[in-house]
Amino acid sequence: MFSRAYRAVITLPPLLWVAAFLLIPYALLFCYSFWSVSPDQVIVHSWSLDNYRELFRVDVYLQTLFRSMWIAARVTIFALLLGYPLAYFLSFHAGKRKDLLYQLVIIPLWVSYLVRAYAWKTILGSDGVLNTLLQYVHLTKHPLEFLLYSPFAVVLTLTHIYTPFTFLPIYASLEHIPRNLVEASHDLGASPFQTFWRVIFPLSIPGVLAGATFAFVLSLGDFLAPLLLGGPSGIMISNIVVSLFGAAYNWPLGAAISLCMLVLVIALLFLSENLEKKWSFR
């Protein structure tokens, strides 16, 4: 029913814009990662694999990448442990309050990242709310120093930020489960435990995968929470990239690290999408 002209008019402008401001920039990231910087800080447009060799030669890059993945993995696990039962509760047991509770979950999702990270900083600091509270009720005599400027602070903050992200797809997949399947399972004599593990959980796996991917990918690339709350031991891979683009002035090496991150992220998205399809009953 739509003419060729109509389809061209709706297709071309977004296609061109996205090509100019997303495709070309991502392609430039690729190009930069093969270039280099001369000693007088000029980008040299000659192609080599030197940046990638550097990545594998100097320990700190791989070490930091693995540390970031470990932080992201912990965030993912905690976000699932907090998000899944909450989604299950809302979907199956919340009754009339479902709508209100759902809104209560998505509000923090859209509330400023910076505001929430800053709030944790004021809570965890050595003169912060938590430490002064603990001393006020005489649980501790001195401020606990490990609370702020540590991987702990980064994991806690990122878990806070990405739990609603993880909740959403899980909740959506639970909502899609036909309720008569659950009733059939009960009626055929399965215990609630069996019903959950053999009917509900398998059907919610696509949501779990999507939620876990969100949490892992977004926390892996985070650089603001580590800068604000991580201290020296909480440095993540993106912080190295930021410094390479800033004071250290080695854009090509920074681009190479970013490209590795991009490839890792796209591989994960691809993997999770295929697993989701495999587990999807439609």
Next chain:
Amino acid sequence: MSAGKRTARESRWLPWHAIAVFGFLYLPIVTLIVYSFNGQGVGGFPPRNLTLDWYRMLFADDAIWTSVLNSLLVALVAVGIALAFGIPAALALDRANFPGKAVFRRLVLLPLILPGIITGLSLLMLFRQTDVKLSLVTIVLGHGTALISVATTEVFAGLQKLDRAQEEASLDLGANYWHTFWRVTIPNLRLSIIGAALLIFTLSMDEIAVSFFLIGRDNTLPLEIWGRLRRGITPEINAISSIIFIFSLIAIVTWYRLRVGAEGQPQITGELLET
């Protein structure tokens, strides 16, 4: 049915878990707001000497208000760009076939799923290669482009509920595509578009990861706050953060109402990722 008894048993710990998670989600926000009234500064328990001084200080702080104006300007233009390209993009994904459609769909959504640093840096390199000076304009281009994803998902969701017979009738009755678009398609997508605009506005006002790399001389509000955090913290930041929270809250709840009105409980990004 005995389901009641069964659910009674398993739901014994679930409500407590839910309360704990909500506590975890809201504790920082509540703390933030309470301490914005605390005369003793950001830390210290219990809060004492409640005061409005920090808000008074905030309202006299010109640098903050300049950055608020910058952010408002950026967000408004970003909404314009994201809608101008996001609405046709959603239409194209819904009703046109073209080579590279699958790639295009993924590319549009990528900034939503990718860590902001990658999009920010890629754009920084583009502006560097084309000798564009960093300024609010580059931030607007960054926000507008990254948030096309939000406009596309929201409008695409709306299109799934749209009855094409109306458009067909309009075309049969002699209206051209242009008139049909403005008189039938857009009014039917009204709620999705307003919802998308609200969401894009809020996200742009709060955005920091992409802006971080594209900032010129003029700060946006989040970057102004960021700069101050690096110098040390004062309850003035609690005060501005509390105000940001209240505004985000209003925008999100309004958006939610619009989406529920349009099509029941919204699933952020869900529809487009699933197709």
